[in-house]
Amino acid sequence: MQIKKKDFLTREIDNSEAPQASKAIDIKPLMGEQNYIDLIHEGERYRLRVTKYRKLILTK
Numbered sequence: 001m002q003i004k005k006k007d008f009l010t011r012e013i014d015n016s017e018a019p020q021a022s023k024a025i026d027i028k029p030l031m032g033e034q035n036y037i038d039l040i041h042e043g044e045r046y047r048l049r050v051t052k053y054r055k056l057i058l059t060k
Helices: none
Strands: 002-005 011-014 036-041 044-050 056-059
Antiparallel strands (some): 002 011, 044 056
16 A cells, blocks of 8 residues: 655555455355365365364365
8 A cells, every 4th residue: 555645744545456345255165064175276176074073274
């Protein structure tokens, strides 16, 4: 974020470089009855799984 100074008392914020909102995806429909899902990122396979304590673990 760039700040353009008008003078020493007021500032104008330039929002042209503001970050975009991230996407949120519910994984329950993707996993179905399983406790894991395989993901492909840049040609590599990763496994995202839910533990018995409801924590997420991502492994390669």
